[in-house]
Amino acid sequence: MLRICPSFHLNIICLQLCYNEEHNNLWLVEQLVQKLTQETCDETCNGTQVDFQVVKENLIDESAASEMADLFKTLGDPTRVKIIHALSQSELCVHDLTQVLDMGQSAISHQLRFLRNLRIVKRRKVGKTVFYSLDDDHVEQIFVQTLQHLKHD
Template identity: 60%
Template sequence: MNTIDVCTENKIHEETINFAKSNMISDKDILKLSELFKVLGDATRIKILFALSLNELCVCDIACIIGMTQSAVSHQLRILRNLRLVKYRKEGKTVFYSLDDDHVVNLFKQGLEHVKHD
């Protein structure tokens, strides 16, 4: 282990610790956030979210864009829908998907900005 990675003096900063502990998010929120990031950790779902960040799309179009079967895309969309990342609407026999709200748009854009940042 590199000495830069650890404190060379074992000193507790109680004020900082107390502040962090008193503002810590709940275990329930930690689990929900962890699940969100797990779902976002899949390349196929990232492709779907990116495509939906550009435009509302039907399942057929998403399948064509990412080169998967409609069945496989539908499975991925179900996972995204369960976490309220995408929403859908039916128009006749066609199902259109879009990002659920501005939070999802911003989360996706900020993540993309972060990975592109030098």
């Protein structure tokens, strides 16, 4: 069990170790990790010199924040990331994507439908064949910049 000792001005954390008979070892409860890694300002922090009201007034609105979160959730799936990466290199049909990703056609089609609904990919039909590509340059820029960020030291 975790408890904060109010009698110490340095806010020393007092711990009670719990005995786990099943594993026959001592373990700390999850709250300990959360408390120790919690980010807070120092007690002497008076904030920055920035006019936070200006920041607040320029803050992204709820609708845009929700749309952006949906985009990042979409990018949170490894299969969709691979599809986007493949399409950033070339326009491909579903069959091509099944070969590149070693996946079934229904799984690829499902992901492409999801990506198309969020305007990340677009399709072009030639006869009975449907070709997919990234919807616009913005999608490619987001993807490329994310990759560059991950490779940045």
